[in-house]
Amino acid sequence: MLLSILLLSWLLKRFRQPYFSAYIIAGILLGPHGLKLFTDVTTIAQIGSFGLIIQMFFIGAEIEIPALVKNLNTSAIGVFVQLILSFIFIAVIGHQLDWSTEQIVLFSFIISLSSSAIILEYLHKNGQINSRLGNLTTGILILQDFLIVPMIMILNFLTNGDVNTGQLVLGLVVTVVFILLLRMLVLKRKLFPTGVINFQPDHEMQVFIGLLMCFGFAWITSLLNLSAAMGAMFAGVIISQNQSMKWLDHTLVPFRVFFLSLFFFSIGLQLDWGFVMEHIALITTLVILIFGINSLINACVFRLFKETWKNSVYAGALLSQIGEFSLVLCTVAKSLGLVDDFSFQLTLAVISVTMLLSSGWISIIRNALFRAPESTGPGNVYAPRKPETGIVTDEDKRLITSKVSTRSHSGSHPSI
Numbered sequence: 196m197l198l199s200i201l202l203l204s205w206l207l208k209r210f211r212q213p214y215f216s217a218y219i220i221a222g223i224l225l226g227p228h229g230l231k232l233f234t235d236v237t238t239i240a241q242i243g244s245f246g247l248i249i250q251m252f253f254i255g256a257e258i259e260i261p262a263l264v265k266n267l268n269t270s271a272i273g274v275f276v277q278l279i280l281s282f283i284f285i286a287v288i289g290h291q292l293d294w295s296t297e298q299i300v301l302f303s304f305i306i307s308l309s310s311s312a313i314i315l316e317y318l319h320k321n322g323q324i325n326s327r328l329g330n331l332t333t334g335i336l337i338l339q340d341f342l343i344v345p346m347i348m349i350l351n352f353l354t355n356g357d358v359n360t361g362q363l364v365l366g367l368v369v370t371v372v373f374i375l376l377l378r379m380l381v382l383k384r385k386l387f388p389t390g391v392i393n394f395q396p397d398h399e400m401q402v403f404i405g406l407l408m409c410f411g412f413a414w415i416t417s418l419l420n421l422s423a424a425m426g427a428m429f430a431g432v433i434i435s436q437n438q439s440m441k442w443l444d445h446t447l448v449p450f451r452v453f454f455l456s457l458f459f460f461s462i463g464l465q466l467d468w469g470f471v472m473e474h475i476a477l478i479t480t481l482v483i484l485i486f487g488i489n490s491l492i493n494a495c496v497f498r499l500f501k502e503t504w505k506n507s508v509y510a511g512a513l514l515s516q517i518g519e520f521s522l523v524l525c526t527v528a529k530s531l532g533l534v535d536d537f538s539f540q541l542t543l544a545v546i547s548v549t550m551l552l553s554s555g556w557i558s559i560i561r562n563a564l565f566r567a568p569e570s571t572g573p574g575n576v577y578a579p580r581k582p583e584t585g586i587v588t589d590e591d592k593r594l595i596t597s598k599v600s601t602r603s604h605s606g607s608h609p610s611i
Contacts, residue, residue, distance in 0.1 A: 226466070298533060304521075
């Protein structure tokens with residue numbers, strides 16, 4: 196497994212593709228529908244879910260809380276509009292295909308959820324996690340992940356006619372607590388007295404303390420029948436405000452890489468490549484349709500935020516794939532009898548392929564929008580930028596010389 200991931204990662208890196216694509220392809224090749232070297236899909240998927248939890252922990256630690264809270268209302272409106280537009284689109288298709296109301300609601304939920312793991316990692320690597328785009332997108336993704344519990348409850352209600360009121364109340368309480376926590380952090384109130392959390396630089400202690408913080412909060416929220424990944428994000432948000440715990444970023448990085456690779460590897464294991472090839476035309480049509488419709492829906496959402504059309508289309512491409520929590524909804528739907536085996540495999544294939552191809556789709560849209568020289572100005576804050584290396588290039592020197600010369604001719608003197 197490690198050798199295949201290493202070779203595929205090296206190969207895809209030459210084509211500037213993200214590593215998670217290599218993990219998914221490795222799962223397809225080595226899984227029960229490929230070379231059959233790995234057949235225990237359930238166990239690997241459970242282990243891989245740890246990677247998603249650690250990923251959300253790091254995301255919480257990197258979020259700029261004031262900017263996130265500032266855009267929280269805007270993000271909530273965006274998620275609401277996104278759900279409404281997704282429902283309308285699926286309702287039109289479902290009416291033509293004679294779907295039941297439960298199926299229309301299910302598939303509108305599925306296409307409305309984007310991949311937090313993919314998008315936030317993409318924004319982080321491109322230095323956009325704390326830009327306006329990053330803050331709005333992060334807010335939307337957080338609210339989407341919160342909605343997974345109400346979505347499951349709605350599906351249960353539509354199928355069985357009952358709903359767990361206690362679980363709904365707990366979900367609302369945890370949501371309110373999270374919002375109050377964000378408010379406290381914005382107001383610069385200390386969650387812990389000085390010196391309460393202050394550990395000596397002991398690497399072994401750091402590893403176990405970091406894992407305890409991450410999985411402890413995840414365990415607490417899972418006891419409340421909420422998303423364990425959200426609990427891990429809570430922990431990340433808390434430690435991000437405590438200077439004495441900044442070492443956690445470096446301590447848990449190896450765990451993050453390993454377990455997150457297993458998460459995407461498990462997605463590849465579940466994908467029946469024979470089923471994909473047998474229905475390649477249908478799956479290709481659905482994937483293109485999903486990318487196009489989701490990009491359009493989310494572009495309209497960002498236009499409501501008064502973004503330019505170029506920036507809105509780019510943001511729409513970011514949110515165009517179907518996310519990992521949609522896999523959870525798909526599994527729940529199968530257990531409730533909302534989908535048969537064919538629909539389950541088809542939905543799983545479409546979700547996996549959109550995740551696999553999302554980086555390529557984003558790159559195509561991004562290059563098409565911002566490849567022109569005039570498209571990379573300060574007005575287009577999402578245009579590709581060179582990474583900041585701290586090295587002054589010849590181009591930088593020419594720009595500096597030009598600016599100094601301009602100021603000299605205008606009678607002003609540059610400050611040094």
